[in-house]
Amino acid sequence: MKRFPEPIKWTIGEIEAETAIARELYAQRRPAEGRDVYRIAVAEARHEVRELLDASDDLFDFGNVLQARKTLLDAARYLDAPPISAADLATVSGHGESSMTPKAMAARTAVIGAGLDPDRFPWLFETPQRRPTDGERRAAIDSTASMIAAQRATTVLRNMWAKRQEKAVADILEQNRYTQVKRRRIDSFADLPAGLFCPESMVFGQKSDVPVGLRNGRYLLIECKVSGSAVNSYKRLNHETVNKRDTWEKGFAAQAYTAAVLGGVFRPVNVLAAQERGVYIFWEHDLTPLAAFLDQVG
Known part of the structure; x- marks a missing residue:
């Protein structure tokens, strides 16, 4: 030997x-493993987006929600068109990803708020602004959750x-x-x-x-x-x-x-x-x- x-x-x-x-x-x-992981991810993401809209009065009060609920930051990045990555959000806001100070959260909120998707959230962009219909709200939740889940499922699978x-x-x-x-x-x-x-x-x-x-x-x-x-x-x-x-x-x-x-x-x-x-x-x-x-x- x-x-x-x-x-x-x-x-x-x-x-x-x-x-x-x-x-x-x-x-x-x-196919099977990806589908199973995605189903779990989209259910979790749908819950987060619904919580985000509930807490922000359908995004009319978005400026305050992330200060109170920092755990929703990841989901909030996907409200933009296109969704903003964590790295880009840190660069544009001027605050590192690990910083959770009130100043950092306010800066991130401003960046995300400026990039909200008018196609998913049309009620915010009409003059005058109006409340979303049930269908618009449901569609906004589902489409945003799908974006989040697609990214997360890829990471989970890997x-x-x-x-x-x-x-x-x-x-x-x-x-x-x-x-x-x-x-x-x-x-x-x-x-x-x-x-x-x-x-x-x-x-x-x-x-x-x-x-x-x-x-x-x-x-x-x-x-x-x-x-x-x-x-x-x-x-x-x-x-x-x-x-x-x-x-x-x-x-x-x-x-x-x-x-x-x-x-x-x-x-x-x-x-x-x-x-x-x-x-x-x-x-x-x-x-x-x-x-x-x-x-x-x-």
Whole structure:
């Protein structure tokens, strides 16, 4: 048994076959999972928008509502046409996202109030102003809630898929007699001894989804990647993961393996390029090669 075995390296033909499987599995589960998550998100968002309109007297008293109900700020961003992002709201208002002072809330309220959507809230823009009809109010609530839910559902799905990958990796590690410990900062081999792994932690200044202290004294630093598009996957694998790999190789004097567990949509040539840059590839749909590598290590 080699003391320092390497994980599997794939040929382009093998990568093409594995990416096809990953894409098909993503296509099968995305509609149902997306629909379920969206339904929950839109119900929650509809409640928030209704509360926002109730508290602001159908937006006639919008200037005061966010001061009293700061939790409605996220929903309020979607009242604008187009909705204003949290980052843009911070820039335009002149107050950072974390600031909740009365002055900051007043500035945000002014920015949002100036951008209210006349198509969704026509009663505010007629002369003279009038009360909304029941149909207008219902349509405004539903359309705004849909915008909010679409954004939130995307985030929930991304987090859900990442957690599923991380759990699958953790299960393989535990089956191979590795013990999970609390997250920690890792800057040396003493920080995560052999036989241990932990959840997402800072490793030499970069986040690693699943750092592993291998029994041969090296580290296996695993990135979990799920993508729904080739463009997004290129950014996450060929830029983010490859850059982390370069940092970790320097930090640990080439004594750390960087690996990516992939699920979803990835172009074979991009996967091959990442592998050629030193990133070892595993597939969420078949982690047998990861188990085999751990067995080789001992």
